[in-house]
Structure formats: structure tokens, C-alpha cells
Amino acid sequence: MIVGSICFLLWNDPSNTLTIMVDASTDALSLAIELCAIYAVWLGILEIVEQSGLSEKLAKLLRPIIKKLFNVDDSETQKAIALNMSANILGLGNAATPMGINAMKRLDDGSGKATPAIIMLLVINSTSIQLLPTTIIGLRASAGSASPSDIIIPTLIVTLITFTLGIVLVKICNKIFFKKKSKGEVKK
């Protein structure tokens, strides 16, 4: 992708290539600094949640769903997934990220290949289920919309549909793909 774009630039605007790359990298750095601040707040809060035993309770509450979706038994992993999902539902994408990274680390079996649970977690995070799209409502309000929150209901309907679609697709693919694979391994 990068090579293709550079080739295209060579043809259009060769002298700007490096400037564009450095500019993007600068943006990435300022984003990283911003994220560092955000993560500091959330990881701090999270540690309190963890220490006070709230995450245990949350995980217990979501355990039936998590077991159905991810098929994991390890309670630490369940906790990380529960926190990641609840942060997503509350619309705290930036808070969900450190917990998601944590959950991924725990799910990784070191083989370099994704497991069904990892694929499920990725797809769930990509469909972005959330109750209140706060950022977008804020943007609409600041752009002078007459009723900034009238997108809540359509957004909810669409996310619920894509969320279910994602889960169903992953479940089907997992069934087909990983069954085939285990059969293949048996034959060998």
C-alpha cells in the first residue's frame, strides 16, 4: 500500500513525499502523547476498579455472555474482556484500548496465529457497540445542529445489527475453519 502510494506521488508531486511522511509522523507523535495522558487517567482509574474488586463483579455479571462468545475459562482473561466490553458500551473507546491490549496479550498463545477468541474480540471491537455516541453528538452540537442527539436511535439500531452480524459471521467462520483445521491435523 505504501509503495503504491509513493509511486503515485512520484508521478504527481514527488518533492512533497518526505514532507507528507514526516508530517504524518508528527501527527502520530502528538496523538501518542495525547493517548499517553488519556491512558494515564484510565489506567489509574482501572487499577482502583481492579483493587476494589469491582472488575471481578463485572466479570461475574458478564461471564455467561463471555463464555458463550469467547469460550475462555481463565478468570483473568474474562475480567479483561469484561472491562473492554463495558468501556466500549459506555462509549469510552480510549479507555477500552488498554484493556483490549491486555485481553489480547492473555489470549495470545504464542503460535503467531489468531485463535477464535482473538478474532471474536477484534470483530466485536471493530463493530463498536456503544450506547451513546458522545463524540459525534458533541461535534454536531458545536456545528450548530438543531437537535444534535437525534442520531442516537438510528445509530443504536445500526450498531446492534452490525454487532449481531459480526458475532454470527465469526461464529460461522470459526466453526467451518477451525473444524477443518483440526480434522486436517488428525489426518496428519
Add this chain to the structure above:
Amino acid sequence: MSGYILPILFIGLFCYAKYKKVNCYDTFVKGAKKSIPLVVDIFPYIAAIMIAVALLRSSGITSLLCELLSPIFNFLGIPTGLIELVLLRPFTGSGSYALLDSVFTTYGVDSYISRCACVILGCSETIFYVTTVYLSQTKIKKLYYAIPIALVCSIVGSILACLICKII
């Protein structure tokens, strides 16, 4: 209204932690300390994906793609003004918010197209960004069908968004 949720949650959390005899300050500091190594670890991935996106956008490939794909997207019910947004959404969060802003100024905040754009952004995620960041701490290279499924969901979401905004 939504502004009150978080502060109330935080107060509740601190009270609960006190009740459970957790030292809030020390615990907070302990957690916050983890943020710098985490960001140091994920920065290269953020930089790589942002450079790729910047090159892609400024090279003019995206506008070419938009033109090429507009018949297909129009057929699916997605207006031409939103194609770039749908295409770039999986890659960049800040980029798609910038595009949303330009949609607002071109078509008006409360227009059909702007509402569609909002719903599309609300129901989708920056798939490639999420994937690179989430997996940055693992050794996973093979993802099988995770990305295709996520992209299918995102496209279906965009089509549904345009449909539902017509009704509501």
C-alpha cells in the same frame, strides 16, 4: 445529561474503593505509571499506519477510488458525498472526523447526508488502527478472516445507516 454520567461513576467508584479500604491515591499512581511504557510500545504502530494513510490520501489514490467506486456505492444507496468517509473510516479516526466536519460545512449539519455520516461514524470503528494497536503486544501475524468480517460489517452498517436515516 450525558455529561453527568462519568463524574457520578467516578465519585461512586472512589467511595466504593474507600469502603473497601483501598488506598485510592497509591493505586491510581500505580496504574497511571503503566501508560508511558504502553504508549512507547504502540507508538511505532500508530506512526506506521498514519504515514500510510497520509500517503494514500495525498497521492490522490483515494479520490480516484471514490470516482471509480461511486456507481457501486450509489447502487447500494450510499450518496457520492459519503464515499470518501466510508473508505477512510477503517483507517483513521481523526481523518474521518475531519471529513465529517467538511460534510457538515458542505451540506449543512441537519441535512440527510450529514445525519448519515454521523450514523456511519457512530456505528463503525477504525478497524485497521484497532487491529494494529490491539495486536501490537502479541506475536500474532495470521488473522484469517477477522478483517474481512469486520469490513463487511462496516459496509453493511454504512448501507443500513443511509437506509435508516431516510426513514427516521
